[in-house]
Amino acid sequence: MDKYKDWTKEQLLSHIEKLETSQHGQESTTSSTTNTNNDNKKKSRKQQRPFDMTKYRQRRIALKVAYLGWRYAGFAAQGDEVNIPTVEGQLFSALEHCKLIVDRESCDYSRCGRTDRGVSGLGQVIILNVRSKRLATTITMNGDDDDDLPVDEELTYVDTLNHTLPDDIRMLAWAPVAPQLNARFDCQSRTYRYLFRKDQLDLTLMQQAAHQFIGSHDFRNFCKLDPSKNITNYHRHVLRCTIQPTVSPHLESITDDKEMVYLELQGTAFLWHQVRCMMSVLFLVGQQLEPPTIIKDLLDISQYASRPDYPMASDLPLILYDCEFAAISQWYYATPATHRTAAHWDQLSYAQHVRALTCDLFAAGTGLEQQQEQINPSSMEINNKKKVVVLGGGFSTLMANYKRLADRPRCDTDAMKKEKYSAKKRKRDQLDQADHQT
Known part of the structure; x- marks a missing residue:
């Protein structure tokens, strides 16, 4: 404060005026920044508005799906994608993400084959209603508002979904179909x-x-x-x-x-x-x-x-x-998308082939040939008596003595299985009823 002791009244007033001007400028900048941030938030809120599916027409289409089923618990969704991942679960996630459907319940969905755990598919077909590119208010030149868009003017369903799907699932083609067509019951x-x-x-x-x-x-x-x-x-x-x-x-x-x-x-x-x-x-x-x-x-x-x-x-x-399907006369494969999909599968094939060759090298490097002369034949006797039964996929089982199918124990008949199932269900229902009474 000592530096102000010798200032005149005019100097002090001038200095105060400068300080007030500077403070006002800072407040203006802060206010401007705040307003800008508020405007950005408003724009962000506008951008996050829910997608309005009602603005667009619905179109019934068939999709041809290819997938490697090795890491999935089957094709059909089972309601718990976290613990039981399925191909269908991935498909619906992609369809909803791309705003092609609202949810499974509203798209009249059907599948052709219900492949089990580990099974792959190249020609699986699903049929459902999806969003069209045509707006709901569009009317054609002849006044008809029911016409679908030509295929080459429609949304790029295959490419759109493939950008979202995981590497082991790809859409191959799509086809417009009749409203009543069902993938399961109309498959020939x-x-x-x-x-x-x-x-x-x-x-x-x-x-x-x-x-x-x-x-x-x-x-x-x-x-x-x-x-x-x-x-x-x-x-x-x-x-x-x-x-x-x-x-x-x-x-x-x-x-x-x-x-x-x-x-x-x-x-x-x-x-x-x-x-x-x-x-x-x-x-x-x-x-x-x-x-x-x-x-x-x-x-x-x-x-x-x-x-x-x-x-x-x-x-x-x-x-x-x-x-x-007799009712599907032509599948539509978009050329750029088809090239990308083919290159994608070829890349995966190359990677798997490298893994296979690596395993071949490991098998060759075990030194088995060098050990053959050192192995005592008597030590091989027990294993040689066992029969290797092929199960496919590189899997097999050992049997000490092979027993013909005619001599093997039989599984329960269909009638026996149904009776056991009914008895178990009756017992479970009785226990549930007793729990409710207590």
């Missing part, structure tokens, strides 16, 4: 492929056995019975069942015993785990553990009233390859 046939390595399997015997599946048969001995579904008809119609070589650019240099082949199976509909049970028995035929006629015998319910106790083949190599 479904085609599965099951990949496996030739190894020492007798493919000729397997083909002879596979041919016996063709036609309409009772497949209760080639499926897993589910008494909760109360199924009464186990007849299914198989249109084609053949074994074919697999063609892949990554498989050209493999040896004959590691040649990859696949079973192609086309039918109108399938039972729970039917394909995996069919493959399990075909593997037994290919190993010459069962004759090809075992297929005909198991299809004869008078001879086998219930399924012999045998394990299912692995889910890893099973693919829902195609779903055929």
Whole structure:
């Protein structure tokens, strides 16, 4: 304060005026900044307004979906995506994120195939109502307000969804369909492929056995019975069942015993785990553990009233390859999107091939050849007596003494399973009723 003692009155007043001017300027700047922030918040609030789906028309379409099912608990959503992730759960998440639907309940959704845990799909088809690019108020030149947009003017459904979906799921194509079309009930046939390595399997015997599946048969001995579904008809119609070589650019240099082949199976509909049970028995035929006629015998319910106790083949190599619809005349594949999708799968294939070659190198580097001369034959005797039974997908089981299917214990019949299920349900209902009374 000493520096102001010698100031005149005029100097003091002038200094106070400068201080007041400076303070006012700071307040103006602060006020301006505050107003700007408030304006930004208002704009942000405007941008966050809910998307109004009612401004747009709805369009019924079919979508062709490809997915690797290895990390999912099946295709169909089960209500708990955190603990039980499914392909369908990912699809609905993407559809809602892209504002193509409001939710599952309002889009009249149906699926073609309900693939199980670990099973992949290349030709899975879903049908639902989605948002169109056309506004709800649009009227055409002839006064008709019901016309859909031409396909090339519509939203890019495939590309839009693929930008949101995880790496192991991709949309392949879409098609406009009639309002009443249902993916499950209007599908004419479904085609599965099951990949496996030739190894020492007798493919000729397997083909002879596979041919016996063709036609309409009772497949209760080639499926897993589910008494909760109360199924009464186990007849299914198989249109084609053949074994074919697999063609892949990554498989050209493999040896004959590691040649990859696949079973192609086309039918109108399938039972729970039917394909995996069919493959399990075909593997037994290919190993010459069962004759090809075992297929005909198991299809004869008078001879086998219930399924012999045998394990299912692995889910890893099973693919829902195609779903055929007479009502879908043309699928639309957008060229840029198709190129991107093909490059995406090729990149994943390359990465998986590197992993496979790495495992091959590890197998070759175990030093097994050098150890063969040092191994005492007596130490191998126990293992040599065990029979390796192929289950597909690189999986197998050891059996000390192979027992023919005819000599194995039988699973419960359909009637027995349903009776046990009903008895358990009655007991559970009684306990629930007792709890409510107390």
